[in-house]
Amino acid sequence: MHLFYQPDSVNLLSEDDSRHAVKTLRLQAGESIAVTDGHGNRHLAVITQADARRCAFRVTDTITTPPRSFSVRICVAPTKNIDRIEWFVEKAVEVGIERISFFFGQHSERRVVKLERIEKIAVAAMKQSLQSYLPQLDDAVSYTELLKTVVDGERFLAHLPTDEPPLHLVQAAKPGGQYTVLIGPEGDFSATEIQQAIADGFSMITLGPTRLRTETAALTACQMLNFLNL
Amino acid sequence: MHLFYQPDSVNLLSEDDSRHAVKTLRLQAGESIAVTDGHGNRHLAVITQADARRCAFRVTDTITTPPRSFSVRICVAPTKNIDRIEWFVEKAVEVGIERISFFFGQHSERRVVKLERIEKIAVAAMKQSLQSYLPQLDDAVSYTELLKTVVDGERFLAHLPTDEPPLHLVQAAKPGGQYTVLIGPEGDFSATEIQQAIADGFSMITLGPTRLRTETAALTACQMLNFLNL
Numbered sequence: 001m002h003l004f005y006q007p008d009s010v011n012l013l014s015e016d017d018s019r020h021a022v023k024t025l026r027l028q029a030g031e032s033i034a035v036t037d038g039h040g041n042r043h044l045a046v047i048t049q050a051d052a053r054r055c056a057f058r059v060t061d062t063i064t065t066p067p068r069s070f071s072v073r074i075c076v077a078p079t080k081n082i083d084r085i086e087w088f089v090e091k092a093v094e095v096g097i098e099r100i101s102f103f104f105g106q107h108s109e110r111r112v113v114k115l116e117r118i119e120k121i122a123v124a125a126m127k128q129s130l131q132s133y134l135p136q137l138d139d140a141v142s143y144t145e146l147l148k149t150v151v152d153g154e155r156f157l158a159h160l161p162t163d164e165p166p167l168h169l170v171q172a173a174k175p176g177g178q179y180t181v182l183i184g185p186e187g188d189f190s191a192t193e194i195q196q197a198i199a200d201g202f203s204m205i206t207l208g209p210t211r212l213r214t215e216t217a218a219l220t221a222c223q224m225l226n227f228l229n230l
Numbered sequence: 231m232h233l234f235y236q237p238d239s240v241n242l243l244s245e246d247d248s249r250h251a252v253k254t255l256r257l258q259a260g261e262s263i264a265v266t267d268g269h270g271n272r273h274l275a276v277i278t279q280a281d282a283r284r285c286a287f288r289v290t291d292t293i294t295t296p297p298r299s300f301s302v303r304i305c306v307a308p309t310k311n312i313d314r315i316e317w318f319v320e321k322a323v324e325v326g327i328e329r330i331s332f333f334f335g336q337h338s339e340r341r342v343v344k345l346e347r348i349e350k351i352a353v354a355a356m357k358q359s360l361q362s363y364l365p366q367l368d369d370a371v372s373y374t375e376l377l378k379t380v381v382d383g384e385r386f387l388a389h390l391p392t393d394e395p396p397l398h399l400v401q402a403a404k405p406g407g408q409y410t411v412l413i414g415p416e417g418d419f420s421a422t423e424i425q426q427a428i429a430d431g432f433s434m435i436t437l438g439p440t441r442l443r444t445e446t447a448a449l450t451a452c453q454m455l456n457f458l459n460l
Contacts, residue, residue: 087317094446095438129440168460208325208456210359216324223453226438230398 002027003034003042003127005134011045011057018055021047033057038126038134040065065132070229071153071178073099075146076218077185078110085113086121088215092222093125093135101149102140107187115139143193146182147200153178155202158217160188166204169224173205176229181205181221186214232257233264233272233357235364241275241287248285251277263287268356268364270295295362300459301383301408303329305376306448307415308340315343316351318445322452323355323365331379332370337417345369373423376412377430383408385432388447390418396434399454403435406459411435411451416444 002025004017013021013035021027029050035043035057042063049056074097078085089100100122104111119137126134138149154177156169166172173179182189182197189197194204207220232255234247243251243265251257259280265273265287272293279286304327308315319330330352334341349367356364368379384407386399396402403409412419412427419427424434437450 091446091449094440094442095450096440129442131440170457170460208460210324210326210361212324212359216321219321220325220453223450224457227400227454227457230400230438 001032001034001044003036003130005038005123005127006035007038007134009037011048011059013055013057015053019052021055022050022052027055035059036126036132038123038132040067040132042132063132067133068096068098068229070176070225071098072096072222072225073101073150073153073178073180074183074218074222075101075103075150075180076183077105077108077214078102078113078140079186079214080109082110082113084213084215086118088218089118089121089137090125091219093122093131094129095219095223096131096226097135097222098133099136099138101138101146103143103146104140105143105185105193106190108185109187110185111140113140144196147196150180150200153180155180155182155197155200156205156221157182157189157194157197157202158184158207158221159194159204160211165206167206169205169207169221170228172203173225173228179225181218181225183214183218183221231262231264231274233266233360235268235353235357236265237268237364239267241278241289243285243287245283249282251285252280252282257285265289266356266362268353268362270297270362272362293362297363298326298328298459300406300455301328302326302452302455303331303380303383303408303410304413304448304452305331305333305380305410306413307335307338307444308332308343308370309444310339310416312340312343314443314445316348318448319348319351319367320355321449323352323361324359325449325453326361326456327365327452328363329366329368331368331376333373333376334370335373335415335423336420338415339417340415341370343370374426377426380410380430383410385410385412385427385430386435386451387412387419387424387427387432388414388437388451389424389434390441395436397436399435399437399451400458402433403455403458409455411448411455413444413448413451 045057
């Protein structure tokens with residue numbers, strides 16, 4: 001069954017989804033669809049009006065998925081090549097993530113992301129992987145502003161491999177946690193930024209023996225926390 | 231220090247690496263470089279002749295990294311959009327993998343990969359992540375031919391989530407193994423192909439509760455086996 005996304009409590013598909021349903025998929029009144037609200041509910045529904053701009057439906061049943069017993073928030077500095085961050089968003093949504101936050105630091109070459117485009121990618125990945133939750137997506141803010149938004153849970157800062165590596169993320173994190181992981185820009189965190197995070201209760205962790213690109217590190221952190229909670 | 235790749239026992243960089251070293255990086259005779267052979271050896275070297283087509287070097291020291299205590303082989307059907315497979319290769323090399331094999335099955339839309347291009351991506355990712363091993367890369371063969379090449383170790387076939395999911399890969403696999411994981415095409419394995427694999431000693435496994443794209447499943451399997459062996 002085709003899965004659509006409507007975050008609001010209306011029985012209409014969005015303009016994009018209406019066009020997709022009616023023009024591309026040629027769905028007609030009476031046909032069954034599924035509509036997720038991105039907050040854990042998947043409505044089973046029947047099309048009542050196959051309008052290519054405002055496709056209406058009637059909900060016949062709702063399946064609610066409880067949230068996961070843990071939550072993963074990855075805070076990542078946008079990469080110079082934005083494709084790499086978009087790729088991370090798609091993959092993180094596929095494997096499961098609660099929140100993605102962008103920030104720019106002292107060594108960041110890029111300070112902005114197009115959040116609307118990021119959201120489209122996240123919605124497509126949510127539908128593609130048949131999930132009912134859309135992660136929270138936060139626009140890019142400065143590193144200092146970002147730290148203020150991390151008020152509870154376990155906090156980690158991923159650091160490049162060094163001669164004396166800190167604990168591995170899966171050794172440092174406990175199952176069932178509310179995790180926040182900071183992933184630095186291509187030029188890494190500055191020494192001041194690392195001190196700021198430590199002062200704010202973050203632990204330094206490593207993601208393994210190899211030097212990972214920013215977006216690979218971000219996805220790996222997410223995957224490891226998911227594995228820890230299998 | 232800049233890392234180059236020369237698999238053969240000659241004290242010359244390849245034409246591509248020579249041009250990169252001499253034209254782009256403007257390295258000169260007397261400067262230090264590192265050269266990996268992709269088989270575990272990293273040579274520390276000094277440029278003796280800064281020739282943009284045949285840059286010569288003299289090895290001053292060699293650091294040998296032992297192979298990992300386990301090995302991961304992922305066999306994957308190329309995706310319709312080949313970018314997705316190229317992305318998988320880059321990421322898998324970054325996080326660590328021993329062998330990547332391509333195959334085409336009954337539901338494959340694509341039967342070929344450009345192995346030369348795949349190798350370039352793998353070499354770049356190996357250098358970028360400062361590793362000394364290049365995984366073995368096998369050109370696409372039919373599913374039946376592929377199965378003949380899997381002669382020992384633990385064998386898994388990743389299946390889409392079902393109502394009665396099989397064991398999770400990290401539950402089914404034992405640490406320290408020589409793993410082979412089969413990842414199907416976008417249209418999934420055929421029932422016949424699944425029977426063939428079971429007859430050849432493969433166990434069905436799942437990679438988690440969400441429906442993953444081919445390339446995400448391939449990377450997730452690789453990450454999980456690495457995670458199991460931390």
